[in-house]
Amino acid sequence: xxxxxxxxxxxxxxxxxxxxxxxxxxxxxxxxxxxxxxxxxxxxxxxxxxxxxxxxxxxxxxxxxxxxxxxxxxxxxxxxxxxxxxxxxxxxxxxxxxxxxxxxxxxxxxxxxxxxxxxxxxxxxxxxxxxxxxxxxxxxxxxxxxxxxxxxxxxxxxxxxxxxxxxxxxxxxxxxxxxxxxxxxxxxxxxxxxxxxxxxxxxxxxxxxxxxxxxxxxxxxx
Amino acid sequence: xxxxxxxxxxxxxxxxxxxxxxxxxxxxxxxxxxxxxxxxxxxxxxxxxxxxxxxxxxxxxxxxxxxxxxxxxxxxxxxxxxxxxxxxxxxxxxxxxxxxxxxxxxxxxxxxxxxxxxxxxxxxxxxxxxxxxxxxxxxxxxxxxxxxxxxxxxxxxxxxxxxxxxxxxxxxxxxxxxxxxxxxxxxxxxxxxxxxxxxxxxxxxxxxxxxxxxxxxxxxxxxxxxxxxxxxxxxxxxxxxxxxxxxxxxxxxxxxxxxxxxxxxxxxxxxxxxxxxxxxxxxxxxxxxxxxxxxxxxxxxxxxxxxxxxxxxxxxxxxxxxxxxxxxxxxx
Numbered sequence: 205x206x207x208x209x210x211x212x213x214x215x216x217x218x219x220x221x222x223x224x225x226x227x228x229x230x231x232x233x234x235x236x237x238x239x240x241x242x243x244x245x246x247x248x249x250x251x252x253x254x255x256x257x258x259x260x261x262x263x264x265x266x267x268x269x270x271x272x273x274x275x276x277x278x279x280x281x282x283x284x285x286x287x288x289x290x291x292x293x294x295x296x297x298x299x300x301x302x303x304x305x306x307x308x309x310x311x312x313x314x315x316x317x318x319x320x321x322x323x324x325x326x327x328x329x330x331x332x333x334x335x336x337x338x339x340x341x342x343x344x345x346x347x348x349x350x351x352x353x354x355x356x357x358x359x360x361x362x363x364x365x366x367x368x369x370x371x372x373x374x375x376x377x378x379x380x381x382x383x384x385x386x387x388x389x390x391x392x393x394x395x396x397x398x399x400x401x402x403x404x405x406x407x408x409x410x411x412x413x414x415x416x417x418x419x420x421x422x423x424x425x426x
Numbered sequence: 427x428x429x430x431x432x433x434x435x436x437x438x439x440x441x442x443x444x445x446x447x448x449x450x451x452x453x454x455x456x457x458x459x460x461x462x463x464x465x466x467x468x469x470x471x472x473x474x475x476x477x478x479x480x481x482x483x484x485x486x487x488x489x490x491x492x493x494x495x496x497x498x499x500x501x502x503x504x505x506x507x508x509x510x511x512x513x514x515x516x517x518x519x520x521x522x523x524x525x526x527x528x529x530x531x532x533x534x535x536x537x538x539x540x541x542x543x544x545x546x547x548x549x550x551x552x553x554x555x556x557x558x559x560x561x562x563x564x565x566x567x568x569x570x571x572x573x574x575x576x577x578x579x580x581x582x583x584x585x586x587x588x589x590x591x592x593x594x595x596x597x598x599x600x601x602x603x604x605x606x607x608x609x610x611x612x613x614x615x616x617x618x619x620x621x622x623x624x625x626x627x628x629x630x631x632x633x634x635x636x637x638x639x640x641x642x643x644x645x646x647x648x649x650x651x652x653x654x655x656x657x658x659x660x661x662x663x664x665x666x667x668x669x670x671x672x673x674x675x676x677x678x679x680x681x682x683x684x685x686x687x688x689x690x691x692x693x694x695x696x697x698x699x700x701x702x703x704x705x706x707x708x709x710x711x712x713x714x715x716x717x718x719x720x721x722x723x724x725x726x727x728x729x730x731x732x733x734x735x736x737x738x739x740x741x742x743x744x745x746x747x748x749x750x751x752x753x754x755x756x757x758x
Contacts, residue, residue, distance in 0.1 A: 207564035215552045287548060291514055295542050296565050297534035422530075423515050 205306060208293075212280065212310045219279040220314060223272055227318060230268060231325040237264065238329050247333075254338070260390055262326055262342060269319055269353025270383060276318075277360025280311045285364050285420070294421055304417045308361060308410060315357050319350045341392055348395040351406050352386035355379065358409035365416040367423065375416065382406060463526060465490045465612045465644035466511065471520035473506055480506045482669045483520070488661075490611075493638055493645040495655040495676075498665030499755050504648050505545075507665070508616045511646065512542055525612060538566055541610035545617045547601040551590035555583060555600060559607075566608045574607035577633060595626030602630055606637050613638070615647040619654065627651065631658060656747040666755055676747070683750050685743045686726055688715040693735045704729050706753055718753035 241250060241261065253259040284290040284307075293303055323343060330342040359379025366372040382405060389395070395402060464487035471484040480503040488494050498504050509515035510522050513529050522529040527536045553561060555578055563569040581596050589597055598618065605613060615634075619627055631654055638645045649655060655662065655676070662679060664672040672679075683705075690713030697707045703721035710716055715735070719726055727737040745753065 207561050210557070211550060211553065211561055214557060215550075283550075283552060287546060288544070289548055289550070291512070291542075291544060292548055292550065294514070295512070295537055295540070297537040299534070421514055423509075 208303075208306050209310060212307065215283060216276070216279055216311075216314065219276065223275065223318060227268070227272070227321055227325075230265075231321070231329075234262070234264060234325055235329045235332075238262075238333055242333050251334070254334070254392075258391055260345070260392070262330065262346070263390060265322060265326060265346060266349050266387070266390060269322060269350050270356045270387075272318055273315055273353035273356030273358075274360050276311060276315055277357040278364070280307065281361050281364040290365070290417075290420060300417060300421060301414055304365075304414050305410075308358070308413065311357060311361070312354065315353065319353055322346075323350065344393050344396055344399075345391075347399050348386040348402060351399070351402055352383050355382045355386060355406045355409065358406065358413060359383065362409055362413045362416055365413060365420050367416075367420045371416075371419070375412070378412075379409070382409065463490070464488055465492075465525060466646060467521075467523045468507075468511075469521045469523075471507075471510070471522055472518045473503070473510065473515070474518050479669075481517075481520075484669070484671060485520075486663055486671065486673050488644060488646055490644050491642045492661055493635075493643075493647070493659045494661045494663060495659035496646060496648045496663050496665070497652060497655065497751055497755075499667070502665040502667055504665060505616070508614065508646075508648060511614055512544075512616070538568075538608070539611045541605035541608050541613045543601055543605055543613070543615040543618055546620055547594065547598045547618070549589045549597055549601050549604075551588070551597075554586045554588050556585035558589065558600060558604060559585075562604050562608065568609040570607045570609050573609075573637075574603040577603035577606065580629075594621035595623060595629075598622055598626060598630055602633060606633070609641070610643070612644045613646070615645065615649075617648050617650060619649045619651040627654060634658065652748045652751045653746060664751075664754055672754070680745070680747065680750060682720050683745075683754060684719055684721065684726070685745045685749060685753055686717040686719070686723075687741045687743050688717065688730075688735065688737070689739045690714045692737075692739060698733045698735070701729075701733070704733060706756060708753070708756075716753070718750075 238261065250261070254261060284293065293307075294300060296303065298306075323346065326342055326346055327339050331339045334342075356379070359376070359382065362375045362379055363372055366375050385405070386402060466486075466488035468487070469485050471481050472479070473481045484507070496504055496507065506515065510517050511524060511529050513524075513532055516530050524532060525536050525539055527533055532540065550558065550561070559571070559574050559578075563571065577599055581592075581599055583592070583596065589600060592600070598621075602618075613634075618630060618634075622630060634645070635658055637643065645658075647655075647658065659676055661673065661675050664670075666672075693707070693709075693715050697709060697715075700707050703719050703725055704717060705720060706716075706718040708716040708718075717726070717730070717735075717740075719729070721729060723740065723742060727740065730737040730740070
């Protein structure tokens, strides 16, 4: 496992650097943008817009986890499937399931760090300008966006590991559908009653990815 | 451990002769006459891509300690067979055992005993030389650091050099070093010559031969450069279109398979279909005739007369393995 972690770190570190810089820049812009809102408008007006009209003041964050998950998934699995390079790992003395789960676990762990940073920026920024209850609401509102990021990561793995072009297209449609479900509504707390069901749906992409990897081993070269 | 040589060309045509073939060859018998498990045992292997049958009842064994070359023209199923042996393709039917395990379900401890060199010298090109060594060393308890660095240091590259910045030849040395350092009992090499110039091919081959002989390793190798096989292999398997398979020792094949030459005009315009002992008839560009057969000159003369070919002027020609390969498998 340490060897795999070393390999994944070396493979992804430049991408992680870029992603980290991107998120830092986004965080700074997000904070400054919010501060600007409060400078040009009265705070009471903004609270009114948020509370009564339902205007979302952190909509800019919406697609950031999605893009991050997709980029990270592609950066991790594209080099593995190019020229069928995944066969090297598949011959390592460990089971296929454990191998793929280890790769996914490492990728999801890194993604979780980035998404936690995003949530931290969101909570910190909202907490700096809005009353306390807005923070919990913002985190609940952003939760499906985070799930979309995880779905995009797993979707990238699912699509890239699949050796059959037709099944790859189906996997792409399925992954796109799951991501779309995570973005059906941008209203405050829209997913409060559905977030766990959505999380289970996203989780089901893990065994699907294992099946794609098994098909890769059984005859595909990517 | 080391099996005795295979004594005669054992020929089989898929299912019909597979079991007979297994009895014919002495593969799997140790020098003291006791039975040792073959490193690779393929029995009744069938593989199809849709309606197209690639292998139909293929059977052969690779005894421990032998170096076997898998030869055949493009499209006869070499890559399919190698992929099945490497565990990256499930056969339609039949069994394929590698060091006693189903090739498609190798246990972790068996994987440690099998070294694979993939076509194109697949490597993690985002790793450096030192990182490659560190990565693989963790998986193999018998890891031979000295073997890896002995080979790789000859490249005169710093350990921090990334694989992606290497030439194909340099990468092949790193891949071979990593596989040899695993100290596997069985090596399977899929077209190791791809992309290598003559110098790197020779370097690769010299190391491989020395390593395999010194360590009594079993090696199964395919290559498009047939002439290299002459320096490497003990035994050969020829795969031919239509499912014909010939497994024999290299020395026996080269001793028994003959090339005869007849002047222009010795044969009718329409060449007859060769029947035993004639194996192949090839009209050369100058109108002369090349005849390939598992037969001595006297038997050849009689066979040629029977086929309506005038044997006067017959001359036997020396052959390299490449000549014999082309003669055996045909030019087209």
